[in-house]
Amino acid sequence: MSDRIVESCRMCESSDLESVLDLGSTPPSDNFLTLEQLNKSETYYPLRLVCCKSCGLSQLSYVVDRETLFNPDYPYESGTSKFFRDHFEEMAASVTGKLNLAADDLAIDVGSNVGILTAAFQRNGVRSLGVEPVGRLAEKANMAGAETVHAFFDPDIGQKVRDSHGAASVITATNVFAHIDDLNAFVETIKILLKPTGVFVSESPYLLDLVQNLEYDTIYHEHLSYYSVAPMRSFFDRHGMEIIDVHPVDMHGGSLRTYVAFKGAHEVSESVGRYLANEKEQRLQDPEALKKFGAKAAAHKAELFEFLYELKREGKRIVGIGAPAKGNTFLNYCNIGPEILECLTEKAEAKVGLFAPGTHIPVLGDDFLENEQPDFGLLLSWNLKNEIMNNLSAFSAAGGKFIIPIPNIEII
Template sequence: MTRCRLCGSTALESVVDLGATPPCESFLSAERLDAPEPTYPLHLRVCTDCWLAQIPPLITPEETFSEYAYFSSYSSSWVEHARVFVEDAAARLGLGEDSFVVEVASNDGYLLRHVVDRGVRCLGVEPSVNVGAAAREAGVPTHTAFLSPETGAEVRAEHGPADLVVANNVYAHIPDVIGFTKGLRALVADDGWVSIEVQHLLTLIEENQYDTIYHEHFQYYTVASAIRALASGGLTLVDVELLPTHGGSLRLWARPDEAAGEPSRRVSDVLAREKAAGLQELSGYTEFSARVAKVRRDLLRFLVEAAEEGKTVVGYGAPGKGNTLLNHCGIRPDLLAYTVDRNPYKHGRYTPGTRIPILPPERIAADRPDYVLVLPWNLRAELTEQLAYVHEWGGRLVFPIPELSIVEVER
């Protein structure tokens, strides 16, 4: 990487180098286990001119999202998060029968189904053929396409301008951040709203959430860098909410420049917090790499000691972030026998790079392992409740991030 993808600067400084890993959602079938597996460098840098943290665009969105393994609806807490958002947005913006809502990267309709239920006209714009088909089967109108300025203009010409454009957990996933932002502007009405949820770089660094660095995530935002990114497409940030999702996320409320008005007090408050954390100077990034290394050492020490004591350790979940962790730590089936996942699409497959089998969740109760390593640690409350049954045989849960935590669960 030689230039910042947002401002074009060459002033890029290393934040953390995680080596080389396969794309995190390229789960392997049994037939592919003896085939070569490509890996790509995973090196996070920050631009010291606009402070956008970023990795090189070594894979394309088309490689990742044309056929996608992630279905949002398998997380009940995430579906509930979407329901509450739709309810609140409808009240905040006065959405009704005459309104039009577009969600970009709408996945399997996990969010827009709540819009459909309210009788509000809507459309999903989803690049993945397989999850888009699932959305249509669930009654959510879905257009299969990647968002660009041209796609946005085409959707607007056919369906009209959107009163609300939602872009949750996608703003980090596109290397052409300027073109994507212009696409959002093309979709939204001149007096409309854009709502974006994206992981907050502040909590990523403060809470050692380095496993959310992977090739699908091309950039990592603060409010300061998000303001600059939105401005590249003619949008102004007017409000921000701090969310607990994904370990700490931003909900950015933006409007077309001409309708924006003054930003809320919350915008200036978060900007001040980011500045106090040193995220507008190199000092805020220099110790992150050492803290990442400690996460790796602590987890490996635990797994090796468990193996030497004859204890069994299995995983719960096969999220993309888990594959960054597994590959960076060099964890193989000798230390983690298998992992399980609620998504049937992943059953019978293997984690990329580390080749750990992925099985149905019922396998845990059948095998009664001593420890369950929870890879989607961001769903800690939900999964602690789901996995309470491991208490029956004295099993314990292990959370690797922000620091190693071994938990005895109670029913």
């Protein structure tokens, strides 16, 4: 595998792609740098969103090699937030109940990270297995008792897992399906592993939320596709599968949980038709409508930069709160560097002591806020704003103010 320019749609293979938003070029959002690496060159890749005029899938125009993105230093861990842990607990319980899973059923989680969901299925009495491409994370999951195979989810590993563990009653993928370049191979792997009555449950950020809430920062190189129901439905149809249910989940600024099964194996919920009708009404697969979203993002960039610059002119001290991957799209696209944000404060230890890709803003521990008490904290993990503001109540009690950047600049 290597980098490639997207010349045809990942879902329908049409070459009729139209550009709707150009965020310039940025380094990969999770490639935080060490002090030594600041002296080396960084590779920037195009970050441009195109819409397929045939099936309507929004996708990036350029694919960075997955080995570059999900390298051994990949820092993201899904267990750092209580909100995420609660979410996976709810998901395991709800999927177990909905599909009537029992002790002899197998649940496979793809891109299982440190095994939070894998372990949650175990607690629901369901046999479970994680598949995770980052060795460090797979090892951490295994140490914690969540059995995990270290591999990319490809047909050959699918066959091996089926031989060793049997077929799965459910395969889950949370915030993973949107990261996959070769969707055909991914679905082939699902089909190798899934029982005839099995269900593939995936959660991905929903394009409608992204557009309506101006969440352009959630566009980064790991996220290759920006899903809506209509293109997914046509895609699975070509693979002999169908979406049987879909509902919203409060993750990553608004995601969809979709249930996919072999055609005819399960009843199709009315929710599917309802989503399709709404997407049509919202023109979610229409490049002209999406270009308006692109123009709004550009206007927001100018407004936010002006706002922060004005605070600096008044002599205020500003830091970024959180160092999520999406924050780096934001900082690079909006030209916000260390001259505006003194540092990014972060709870996840894996990132503390490193520097943000592109902008080189240092990442420090949350204790910086208490020790230095800056005037403003720009919330980059705005999707976790309630939890973060709650954790950092000492900062606000001492007069610190939070700036929520999206969808409208708001000071709390």
